[in-house]
Amino acid sequence: MGELRLMKGNEAVAEAAIRAGADGYFGYPITPQSEVMEYLMAEKPHERTGMVVLQAESELAAINMVYGGAACGKKVMTSSSSPGISLMQEGISYIAGAELPCLLVNVVRGGPGLGTIQPAQSDYFQAVKGGGHGDYRLITLAPASVQEMSDFVKLGFELAFKYRNPVMILSDGAIGQMMEKVELFDPVPRSKEILPWATTGKTPDRERNIITSLDLDPKRQEDFNLKLQKKYGEIEEKEVRYEKIQCDDAEYLFVAYGTSSRVVQKAVQLARSRGIKVGLFRPITLWPFPSKEIFAMTGQVKGILSVEMSAGQMVEDIRLAVKGKIKVDYYGRMGGIIPTPDEVVEMLEKKIIGG
Amino acid sequence: MAKVRGAIVVDTERCKGCELCVGACPTDVIGMEEEVNSKGYHYAYMKNPEACTGCVNCAIICPDGVISVYRVKTS
Amino acid sequence: MAEITLDQIIQPENLVYTKSRIMTDTVLHYCPGCGHGTAHRLLAEVIEELDLQADTIGVAPVGCSVLMYNYMDVDMQEAAHGRAPALATAIKRLMPEKFVFTYQGDGDLAAIGTAETIHACNRGENITILFINNGIYGMTGGQMAPTTLPDMKASTCPYGRDVRMMGNPLKITDIVATLPGSYYVTRQSVHTPGNVRKAKKAIRKAVEYQKRNQGTCFVEIVSNCNSGWKMTPADANQWLEENMLPFYPLGDLKVPEE
Known part of the structure; x- marks a missing residue:
């Protein structure tokens, strides 16, 4: 039996991130998910595990920090709520296009526009149909409890690295804000593994690694898209829950x-x-x-x-x-x-x- | 009296004929070949090789890094 | 005294300058005479001289230098337009022992990416930013940039930049120098051999200073865009000296207190 705690859903996400061995969190405050970063900052994860936590100047910067960290093969994440996730869509498309693993948490509030701060599920299309430009998919996990908010952080990182694909936890303001009993999983240490595709500095034993979503050659760009679709097909085959x-x-x-x-x-x-x-x-x-x-x-x-x-x-x-x-x-x-x-x-x- | 002699080697296929090296040369060594490379650019060459001192001005102004410079001291 | 022949001069032991091995053999896609190639080469030379290849992670922008990663033999990431400092922030914080740089044009750094630039510099991220300012959008075909001079023509200000209607050029390097997080801020150019030598010294400092972990090192390079300016390369460099440099004067804007 793991450690039991009474926690808010947002706090469970934060604690689970530290326990899952996350290397970095980059975010920007927005209701109703600000407790994620507040909890992280209060926990001093840089002392607990060495995890980097940074409040960015915008969601735009935050998602691009996630891109930069993910491209180094690091376990990185962000969280936000609907308007902030909309602002991140460009970056999410680039992350999917560069085949980078990362975890995104959307604690959904009502829209459109500034909408409300109350819970909603109106970002379903944005999450599952690929809210940004281009043919891409996010693996989308929908927690129904504070327990799953914690568990899906771990699962989300596993799936993200297994498929080199962004994973979104599509929660909502109710689950983010409510308190429930959570059984926390045991902490795992941060990975020291250097991933072969990651930008970690070109050593003499390998070619340089380039992380990009750009290819101006139509044939190669189509081939890349076909490769992505094949990956998505495999995920559809194996990861339905x-x-x-x-x-x-x-x-x-x-x-x-x-x-x-x-x-x-x-x-x-x-x-x-x-x-x-x-x-x-x-x-x-x-x-x-x-x-x-x-x-x-x-x-x-x-x-x-x-x-x-x-x-x-x-x-x-x-x-x-x-x-x-x-x-x-x-x-x-x-x-x-x-x-x-x-x-x-x-x-x-x-x-x-x-x- | 010691004299410095230089020479340049131009990667003619990569040269884009911008001519910045021509203006950068203090001893008027470089000219543009009448022939063109496979991309259609006139490329740089030593029209006046005896005057080259190997000062490397041409090489460091070259945006495409196509010039290698050699230098010797003769006595 | 027998006259020395060219063959005798052109021998490996007499080589005094050749392209850095950090530059790949890929032909640069830049227009003939474009300063981007020179700026790339200077950075490559510094990386080679300081033996930083295995420690370098670069971030390329969107703009003319979007394909920079094809030309330098180091690990690189391609950022979304304007976001390079955000990527670099995360890279450096997650791997503080690495040398991390961004290379950005004026549209990328001073228009769409202004927030990322200002905030990365203001946080004092220990990264090195190379900023190429040629006063125009080259890649998309010569549109007005945030740094386009007053009355200067571009395809979206074909009668010249009317500052009352189109706003003023942004001296973002001057702003960066006022931020407490910036450590070394300088403005250089690569339009003459002498300026190339000075620019290289500045880039070398901006790379070496990163090890001190004292803040952002920022090098603006005032450069040409002969295609966008519709001039020959030599004329463009002359125009740069007569028009760009009075508005963007060269020199250090902020130097570390030794």
Whole structure:
């Protein structure tokens, strides 16, 4: 049993980063995730593990610091919230284009624009469809608890280095701010390994290493894109993660992630108390999306309700997954409002069962 | 009396014919060849080799680093 | 006395100058006469002379020198436009024993990347910044730069820079020199052999001082853009001396207190 602590989700991210042996964190304050850097600074990770923590002059600088550190083969990360993540998109595209590993945490708040500081899930498209320019993907992990905020930091770094690809933890303001019991994993030391592709100084035994996303030759640029797509195909094959709750006898299905999935868990109990056999399918990886696994449910359930704190974003991927075989609809709230279990059950009855 | 003699070797294929070396030479050694290289540039050459002192001005002003300089002291 | 022949002079033992081995054999894509090549070569020579190849990590900008990493035989990263100082900040902080430099043009450093430049220098990041100021955007075809002189013509100010309408040229090096985090700030040029020699000395200092961990070393090189300025290389260097240097005077702006 690891060390137990009562922590905020944002604090869990910070503590997990130190324990995961992160080499660097570069960020810029924004509500509702500022506790990540505050916790790190208070913990003096430069004394605990030698980890570098720096408050940048902007999210733009922060993501490019992540690029610089990642290109040295270091375990580096940043965290922000929606408007800040938007500002980082250029850098994220470059990181994906240069095939660099790093961890990005988005504690989502409502938008568009400056929006609100309350929780939302309206950055789903931005995260899973590649918010910046060019054909790239982020491995996107959706935590539904403070425990997963901690666990996914470790998992995120592992996946980032396994595939040399940026990984995003797509959280939200509720999970970032709420306190729960967390079992912390045991600390691992920072890696001393010099990665063969990293810019660490050209020694006589190797050619110089160049980290770039530029190639002006169309043929080579297309070949590179094909290589990226092959990598993404492999990730889609191997890294899908999800959880099924009370799905064995389900006649209807909710699909929800993050904070919405916690509301829906209550809604499942409520619906079942009224005799409605409904289950919850919770995608843990939003990209790669568990399309096959959701399609597999179409032989069993009569309809699916996607519950999201957005205008209906993930529902598009669910519709693609079920290929029109069963009815799929959406219910959600926006602007920082979290739906209630009662609303969710009512909408299941209205939109799916009665519809 | 000791005399300094120099000579330059131009990588003619890499020379872009900018002529900065011509102006930089204090002893008017360098001219531009009438022939062109495969890129179509007239390239630098020693039109007046006896005057070269090996001062390296031409080489250090050359943006493309195409000039190597040799120098000897003769007596 | 028998006259010495060229063959006798051109012998390995008589070699007094050749391209640094830190420069690769790749042909530079720069226009004939462009100062970028000279600036690259000076940095390469300093890296070679100080035996820093295995310790060097460079950051290339977006602009004419975007492909700089093809020309220098050191590890390099290609930054997004303007962000080189942010990359260099992280590299140096994560690997403080390395020599870290950025190489940036005027658009990269003094327009889109102004915030990164000012803040990296103000934090006193122990990095070396080489800033090539030719008063124009060369790569995209000669548009107005933050450093374009008043009344100077560019493709986006074809009648000359009207400062009332287009704003004033930015002397960012002067600003950098006022920041407590900058350690050594100097302005040089490479348009004559004498200036090349001085510029090399300045670059050497800016590289050596990085070991002192006292702050940012910043070398501006006022350079030409004969294609953008629509002049021959020799005329461009003459124009530089007559027009750029009065506005951007050469010399040290900040030197360490010894």
